[in-house]
Amino acid sequence: MNEGVGVVEFLSNIMNRAMNNRLGPHQISTITFFLFVLALSVSPIPAFGANDNLISKGAAARAKGKLALAEKFFTQAAAANPQGYRAMKALAEIKFELGKVKEANDLIERLLALKVTGGRQVLVYLKDEKEPVSGELVDETVVKMEMSEESSGPYMKNPMLMPTEYYRIFLSNDGKVKLFPKSQVSIKYLGIPRIIRERVVELQEKVKKKMIASTQAGGPVAMVILKGGCFEMGNEKGGPLERPAHEVCVASFTMDKYEVTQKYFQAKMNGNPSLFPGANLPVDSVTWMEANEYCQKSGKRLATEAEWEYAARGGTTSEFYWGEQMEPGKANFCDRECALNVRFPEISDGFKHTAPVSSFPPNPFGLHDMAGNVSEWVFDSYHEGYYIISPRDNPKGALLQISQKPRQGEPDSLFLAERSASRKVVRGGAWETTAFMLRPSSRKVFYPGYRIEGVGFRCAADLK
Incomplete structure (x- = not known):
């Protein structure tokens, strides 16, 4: 005898007796619960509800930690309904948990290509109905x-109380909410x-x-x-932060050709704060402390503000390094595609x-993205009158100190210290700024602990 079916038959007989003998509500509800669970586990799968049943089985296997089995069920469900987001999303999550990140990302791309709806819009296919x-x-x-x-097996031939699953659906044509038995309908998202x-x-x-973590950072x-x-x-014609214009001389130095990418940052720092993940995208949403630490770990340093502007100008004296007017194709800024x-x-x-680094042409010094893509932290602290008193040779900004690391057990203390200490200078435009910020002289000022999706960095070093 099939043990599961035998138990269901046994419980069904008890249920019928309960109905006849008028057992208490608590007793009946307890019996009903066990009957429902066992009936679901042994009942044959109706053709119309097969996909939903696969999703249920996948969810149950996942809850038990049986990811391989869950993957199997959700794969079958996704194949049966290629446009259904439920199975596809669950399968992507399981692939991610199993470390199959490439397969997970492929599923995610399919999900993101689906039409976005305000609710769970479906087509309901009724049994024996064509449309x-x-x-x-x-x-x-x-x-x-x-x-x-109906008979549910050789041991369950008499009428009995059985759990029946329904969809509750609001119908667009008559504006009513109706219940549809899953055995009689199928739905398409x-x-x-x-x-x-x-x-x-x-x-x-x-x-x-996780895909970035599996990417080799490459050579130097x-x-x-x-x-x-x-x-x-x-720039005398620029904003208040750009004035007064003054002569500065810098010693020879070296600078990263590209903004620091996420594959290098993640490999060095064992983390990645970026809002827009991508191995060859510049790291974004990074704090000044993280940028400074990365450069130090790399045997380098952040460029001074004077070095940065000298490098960004590329030997030119025009508003932009390419000329006096904005030109398309020179830098990544908030253009037509930008949602801001x-x-x-x-x-x-x-x-x-x-944009991936090197997507835009280099400036005359051979440096990429000095105008846009992400703005860049520099070493200097900001002082309102520093441009007036700045030394001519190798200025390093207002020499104020900030905390590098939080005190043990006091995670908020660093942020408070950063706000009360010094502000740091950020140079250059970004994907979320106007074209005006692409000029080499443009400046912004932020507290060093700020994370901004349009701010990254590059490193510099003394010439040896």
């Missing part, structure tokens, strides 16, 4: 205990709900960072030797957010 009806899924599973006249898509985007950030970072010289720092209200709709640079 589906449209609606919105309210509840995926509603269980009702009903008397069944028409897209992905906005709130679910947001969770998928969050999952992709984790997946991409390319650097450019810059021969020292004198130039006019600042400062965007410049007349120009498209091809990137909504950050």
Whole structure:
């Protein structure tokens, strides 16, 4: 005898007796619960509810930690309904947990390509009906205990109380909510709900960072030797932070050819704060302390503000390193693709957010992205009157000190110390700034603990 079916038959007999002998509500509800669980485990799968059953089995296996089995069920469910986000999302999560990050990312890309909906829009295919009806899924599973006249096996031939699963769906054509037995209908999702898509985007950030971790950082970072010289720092026609213009001379030094990418940062720092993950994208959302620590661990340092502007100008004296007017294709800034209200709709640079380093041509000194992509932390602390008193030779900014690391057990103390200590200078434009910020003289000032999705860095070093 099949033990599971025998137990169900036994419980069904008890249920029938309970109904006849008028047992108490607590006793009946207890019996009903066990009957429901066992009936689901031994009942044959109806054809119309097969995909939903696969999803249920996958979820149960995942809850028990049986990821390989869950992967099998969700793979079958996703194949049966290629446009259904439920199975695809669960499968992507399991692939990620199993370390199959490339497969997980492929599934995520498919999910993100689905139409975004405000709710769970579905087509309902009724058994024996040719055309589906449209609606919105309210509840995926509603269980009702009903008397069944059908035989569910050799041991269950008499009418008995059985759990029946329904979809609760709001029908678009008549504006009513109805229950549909899963054995009689199948549903097809028409897209992905906005709130679910947001969770998928969050999952992709984790997946991409894990993909970056498996990427080899490669050889030494390319650097450019810059021969020292004198130039006019600042801009009398610029904003208040850029004035007064003054002559500055810097000694020869070397500078990273590209902004520090995430694959190098993650390999060195064992972490990645970037909002836009990608091995060859510049690290973003990094604090000044993290940038400074990375450079020190690499045997380098952050460039001084004077060195940075000298390098960004590339020996030119114009508003932009390429000329007096903004030109398309020179740098990544908030253009037509940018979703922010400062965007410049007349120009498209091809990137909504950050771009892989070297996507844009170098300046005359051979340095990439000195105008845009991400703004860059420099070494200098900010002082309002420093441009007036700045030394002519190799200025290093206002020499104020900040805490490098928080005290043990006091995670908030560092942030408070950063706010009360010094502000740091950030140079250059970024994907989220206006074209005006692409000028070499442009400056911004932030507290060193700030994380901003448009701020990264590059390193410099003394010429040996």
